[in-house]
Amino acid sequence: MSWTDLAVNGRILVVDDAMENIQVLNGALEGEHEVLFAMSGEKALELARGQRPDLILLDAIMPGMDGYAVCDALRAGPDTRDIPVIFVTALKTPEDETRALAAGAADFISKPVNAAVVRARVRTHLTIKRQSDALRALTLTDGLTQVANRRAFDQRLEAEWRRCERAALPISLILVDVDHFKAYNDHYGHQAGDACLVRVGMALRRVAGRPQDLVARYGGEEFAILLPQLDAGGAEGLAMRLQAELALLEIEHATSPTSPWLTVSMGIAQMAPAGAAEPAALVEAADARLYLAKRAGRNCFRIGSAS
Numbered sequence: 001m002s003w004t005d006l007a008v009n010g011r012i013l014v015v016d017d018a019m020e021n022i023q024v025l026n027g028a029l030e031g032e033h034e035v036l037f038a039m040s041g042e043k044a045l046e047l048a049r050g051q052r053p054d055l056i057l058l059d060a061i062m063p064g065m066d067g068y069a070v071c072d073a074l075r076a077g078p079d080t081r082d083i084p085v086i087f088v089t090a091l092k093t094p095e096d097e098t099r100a101l102a103a104g105a106a107d108f109i110s111k112p113v114n115a116a117v118v119r120a121r122v123r124t125h126l127t128i129k130r131q132s133d134a135l136r137a138l139t140l141t142d143g144l145t146q147v148a149n150r151r152a153f154d155q156r157l158e159a160e161w162r163r164c165e166r167a168a169l170p171i172s173l174i175l176v177d178v179d180h181f182k183a184y185n186d187h188y189g190h191q192a193g194d195a196c197l198v199r200v201g202m203a204l205r206r207v208a209g210r211p212q213d214l215v216a217r218y219g220g221e222e223f224a225i226l227l228p229q230l231d232a233g234g235a236e237g238l239a240m241r242l243q244a245e246l247a248l249l250e251i252e253h254a255t256s257p258t259s260p261w262l263t264v265s266m267g268i269a270q271m272a273p274a275g276a277a278e279p280a281a282l283v284e285a286a287d288a289r290l291y292l293a294k295r296a297g298r299n300c301f302r303i304g305s306a307s
């Protein structure tokens with residue numbers, strides 16, 4: 001995608017309680033973007049959460065939940081707080097404008113709207129949104145393997161932990177450590193070691209394929225697979241599939257005392273987030289099992305429930 005493409009093909013949510021206003025904005029945008037619309041604040045929030053628009057054009061004054069309240073609710077939601085909002089309103093005073101900006105709006109367009117101005121503002125904010133999304137993705141991705149990095153893992157662990165706690169669901173974690181990787185580097189060279197980590201990361205992604213699963217590079221030759229809504233039995237099945245997937249790759253490791261092929265050791269832990277327990281306990285429990293797997297001779301996993 002080139003930089004000019006960033007300004008078009010967005011998903012724009014238009015929120016206004018008057019159909020004629022929606023039609024005017026739709027007419028201004030429909031050739032360039034996908035337009036969704038809502039006629040109340042409540043419906044706008046539902047669509048924002050479910051459809052993840054790139055940008056919201058929001059009427060300030062609506063019966064029931066007004067634009068300011070919608071803006072507050074969007075900012076409070078982890079899934080919606082980064083969606084830029086442009087207020088579109090008949091209110092014109094500097095106080096109105098300041099209030100909209102203070103509520104978190106990115107910009108302000110006065111009614112009656114001019115189609116060319118709407119199109120231009122939407123292009124500008126869509127471009128900014130996509131650039132900041134790309135930047136955020138970069139700060140959360142491991143440069144070598146392209147899986148999530150440690151920072152992304154920490155953030156997701158915290159968020160998924162809370163989610164599973166609210167829904168009374170289990171959460172599992174597998175720590176995956178490449179066996180005898182120092183020997184691999186020493187024998188094949190650091191660049192071959194890098195390429196090997198890339199292949200392991202890809203294999204992990206193939207087996208942890210549910211949308212809520214997260215594969216991350218946890219440290220040098222250690223990966224983490226975060227598995228929300230999965231119990232220890234499910235995590236164990238996944239660990240076995242990963243062993244099979246790596247075996248298929250047949251990555252030669254001539255100096256490994258464990259196997260002629262590259263292998264991994266895994267520590268698996270499951271918890272039901274509740275009470276005073278903290279996410280770090282899940283990592284500690286998986287790490288303790290990983291240590292046991294290494295001690296047991298490597299190329300295996302150990303599993304346990306943390307309390």
Ligand SMILES: Nc1nc2c(ncn2[C@@H]2O[C@H](COP(=O)(O)OP(=O)(O)OP(=O)(O)O)[C@@H](O)[C@H]2O)c(=O)[nH]1
Nearest residue numbers: 177178179180181182183185190191193194220221
């Ligand atoms: N090529 C490459 N090597 C790395 C990278 N990050 C860490 N390593 C290497 O991974 C090796 C890890 O060595 P150790 O912690 O001794 O573990 P090990 O040799 O795998 O032995 P066990 O874990 O006990 O089976 C070190 O030699 C690091 O230099 C990386 O990004 N690329």
